[in-house]
Amino acid sequence: MPIYEYGCPTCGHKFEKLQSMSASGADCPNCEQPARRAISVFAAVSKGDGFASDMADLGGAPMPMPMGGGCGGACGCGH
Template sequence: MPIYAYKCDACGHAKDVLQKMSDAPLTDCPACGAPKFNKQLTAPGFQLKGTGWYATDFKGGGAAAVPAAAGTAADAVATPASAAGGDTAAPAATASAAGCAASCACH
């Protein structure tokens, strides 16, 4: 079951509540009783443990996880922009876009 963060707009009381996704949201503040108790938007938190993909593919820096052809294409795209004195963020965006087809949804 997910944990939802709630905060009262009237008194500022905040509380984390363990609820089913199908449960109706809470509306009444447990501290002041006002009907101003609203769900807050929060980032999910999780941790991967064990001998999964992190320990085998990315823990040592990820060099072994990148295929040689993909690294070469990224270097080829990044070299002209960096040699011309361009922004260092632009080659990364160009390199990621180089792997996409012209009809993809990201362009």
């Protein structure tokens, strides 16, 4: 069940609510007016906020070869 983030347009209060995807909305716990759904936590994760940017930081550099025990035979040098 996803967690939704809500922002209240009436008082500006932000809160998160765990609810089913079929739920229509939530009321602000502060002023009890209908709040607007901002983003779901799941949606934020699926954008690759962490993993994808980590990969981008490599700048297209080749992956480091596994170390320890020579070349592993990949280069054909016999080690």
